[in-house]
Amino acid sequence: MESLKASQIVPPEEQWLDEVATILLSGGFAAFPTETVYGLGGLATSTKAIAAIFSLKGRPSTNPLIVHLASEHQIGDVAALNTPLIRERVERLCPLIPGPLSLVLPALKDRSVPAVRADGETVAVRIPRHPVAHALLKRVGAPLAAPSANRSTRVSPTLASHVLDEFPTAGLFILDGGPCEIGLESTVIDLISPTPTILRPGSITQETLEATLGESVAAPFAQGSTVGTREIARSPGLTALHYSPKTPLYRLPEWKKLEQKTANIGLITFSRERASAILARETRALSPQGNLEEAAAQLYAVLRELDTCGLDAIVVGEIPGHGVGEAILDRLRRAEGR
Ligand code: TXA
Ligand code: MG
Numbered sequence: 001m002e003s004l005k006a007s008q009i010v011p012p013e014e015q016w017l018d019e020v021a022t023i024l025l026s027g028g029f030a031a032f033p034t035e036t037v038y039g040l041g042g043l044a045t046s047t048k049a050i051a052a053i054f055s056l057k058g059r060p061s062t063n064p065l066i067v068h069l070a071s072e073h074q075i076g077d078v079a080a081l082n083t084p085l086i087r088e089r090v091e092r093l094c095p096l097i098p099g100p101l102s103l104v105l106p107a108l109k110d111r112s113v114p115a116v117r118a119d120g121e122t123v124a125v126r127i128p129r130h131p132v133a134h135a136l137l138k139r140v141g142a143p144l145a146a147p148s149a150n151r152s153t154r155v156s157p158t159l160a161s162h163v164l165d166e167f168p169t170a171g172l173f174i175l176d177g178g179p180c181e182i183g184l185e186s187t188v189i190d191l192i193s194p195t196p197t198i199l200r201p202g203s204i205t206q207e208t209l210e211a212t213l214g215e216s217v218a219a220p221f222a223q224g225s226t227v228g229t230r231e232i233a234r235s236p237g238l239t240a241l242h243y244s245p246k247t248p249l250y251r252l253p254e255w256k257k258l259e260q261k262t263a264n265i266g267l268i269t270f271s272r273e274r275a276s277a278i279l280a281r282e283t284r285a286l287s288p289q290g291n292l293e294e295a296a297a298q299l300y301a302v303l304r305e306l307d308t309c310g311l312d313a314i315v316v317g318e319i320p321g322h323g324v325g326e327a328i329l330d331r332l333r334r335a336e337g338r
Pocket of ligand 1: 036117184185199200
């Protein structure tokens, strides 16, 4: 599927926004920055674009895509806000939109090709707040389905150069928006279930969602709870072995339990204070001052960098579990064990 034409990073100037919008409107695909991670977008209504995106990523057809919109006023163009409860939930969440939040809603089935929804009855929608994503969505004037711009199961890209590393010869234009501010994928919340349910944790936390919605929110991904098979089927991003570097990754307690150890490892610590736990060839503090938002923003770039160092293992030290720490720990649990 992948052509052998070099992919290209381009600046987010008028000329390139127009060029990329034209490509998208003719059923092509392109990469663009969002505040969470870079996306690989195509028209949600284009069978050709969506097939190409699944093929490029090597993504299983059972894993649906998030549909991106320029404004919250377009949610009703792709999703059915057909019960007072769902309408009210969406309205209550508006203070968090645009932003790093994806809403799973009943789908209007003629507004996205079945592959976007993995043939299901629901659609995930998100309104990104990154100015380049917004400018592109406005120019295109139609919903864009966009998974993270990485090969399936790999670490999501938080820089334009990460996208180029993933797809060097896909003939892809990559709009450069600099480093992603948040650095972890959006929180995905199912608003259809009797209790709204977080399907993927992110920088918008359970606590914030409960306060904004004014009702309790379930978080079946949380450590110690077992995720039901129903949830797994509905949000395959929850399945194990996602977000993985090529180098085997261990959490520090598991690493300490291993009998055969090497010093050819990269140690990732949360802050500078926690840097000296074990002997390592490379050490990276995600946030020298111990700031969780900064740690989240750095995580994927650090994993990618250490992945190029010829290490036998990447070992991750203790990360606080509150706030966005919950989402960081979720990604690390899924990156373990390759
Ligand atoms: O931050 C983000 O969400 C980024 C940027 C580009 O917007 N996108 C992203 O897309 O992370 P992707 O494809 O890598 O992850 C989408 C997640 C998957 O876990 C998928 O299972 C879930 O959203 N998802 C999509 N549609 C769904 C649906 N209808 N029901 C349940 N889960 C859904
Ligand atoms: Mg992804």
